[in-house]
Amino acid sequence: MKSHSLAALLLLPLAVSTAYAQDGETSSVRVSGFGTGALTWTNTNDAQFARTNQASGAGTSPRTGVDSNLGVQVDAKINDWLSLTGQGLVRKFGEDDYGADATLAFAKFKFSDTLNVRVGRVPLAIFMVSDYRNVGYANTMVRPSQEVYSQVPMDSLDGADLSWQQNIGSSTLTTQLAYGSSTTTMAGGVGKAKLTDASVVNFIFEQGPYTLRFGRNDGKLSLDQGAFHLPKTKVSFTGIGFSMDSNNVVVQSEYTQARGIGNGSNGWYVMGGYRFDKVLPYYSHGKETRDIAQSTDSVGLRWDAFRSAALKFQVDRVDPTGRGLFIQPKTGFHGPVTVGTIAVDFVF
Incomplete structure (x- = not known):
């Protein structure tokens, strides 16, 4: 998406906010946002380190495009049982320039304090951090584990979901149930991946801090993708998290x-850290096994230096099988490869 479209998407929440503000007695609007400004680099130019579906990544010269993004979200409460949410995200994804995606756009129907239904473009809730995977400030690490989160390139679903709390x-x-479809642009903008007839079920058990x-x-x-065509194939994804x-x-x-x-894939990671006041050092190990397997050891530091912003420093040692x-x-090309990142995550 070009710059004029990108600007229009970012200004849309302000226009919606102004429109609803004129009817403040029956509705309320909240405009919020999040973002990450990051520099990412590696110790080799024999391959590029990138997130899933990015057309280009980082080599020895630091680049902003791997981990930087900017999101704006509008939440409009119409009445006690209906609200609207829209979210736009600017990032490098699919094509080698910054573009804007409408990542969320749904109506939420509140049937009771424990039962909600959302209709439209909702999160594809299949990971621990599906609802906020693009919000760096909400996550300890600079980015979710590549070994796990690369397995599904979509992060939203066009359809509906239901949430019931007990x-x-x-x-x-x-208990979360969802059904719909999703489409994403492949790296380089030369093809599409489509997920249809998608059914999702989640069970989330919370006890205090667990x-x-x-x-x-x-x-x-x-x-x-170009000359390659894969007809509709039944797929499944199963995950457990703590x-x-x-x-x-x-x-x-x-x-x-x-x-x-193909042969499918398995992925896992474990991350642990200890918080010293506003400083949180952490370590993570992740591994994915498939035809292009790899493992990653990460050491990082999160510093909540400001009220709504955090500084992060992370070093990854990535060991791919083949190109990984x-x-x-x-x-x-062969590994292992060292990846360095300095990032500022913020919310507003």
Whole structure:
């Protein structure tokens, strides 16, 4: 999406806010945002380090495009049972320039304090951090584990979802059901990946500082990339995750399985850290096993230096099998590769 379209998307929330503000007695509007400004580099030019579906990545020269983004969200409360949400995200994704995506756009119907239904473009809730995977400030690490989150390139679903909360003693069980479809642009903008007839079920159990999640996604995936065409193929994705933030100890882990394409893939990671006031050092290890497997050891530091902003420093040691998840590899490329990142995450 070019600059004029990008600007229009960013100005849309302000226009909506102004329109609803004129009817303040029956509705309210909240405009918020988030972003990351980051520099990412590696110790080699034999391949590029990138996030999923990015057309280009980082080499020895620091680049902003791998981990930087800017998002704006509008939440408009129409009445006690209906609200509207829209979110636009600027990032490098698919094509080698910054573009704007409408990542969320849904109406939320509140049937009770425990039952909600959303219709439109909703999060594809198949990971621990699906609802906020693009919000760096909400995550400890600079980016979600590549070994797990690269398995599904979509992060939204066009359809509907249902959320039902139940109190079990002092604990909460949330059941999420969703159905819809999703389309994403492949790296380089030369093709599309389409997920149709997607059904999602999630169970999230929360007890104080502990969260346990189990999820399953079934659907049909098709790919059109240049001369390569994959007809609709049944696929599935299963994941279990755990997180804890207690007594300054932070732990997060997921194990996932993707099936239906080739031999499928398994992925997992575990991250742990300890908070010293506003400083949180952490370590993570992740591994993915498939035809292009890799593992990553990460050491990082998060410093909540400001009220609504955090500084992050992270070093990854990535060991790929073959090219792993690296893009544009040259002949003879091999790992391991060291990746460095300095980032500022913020919310407003």
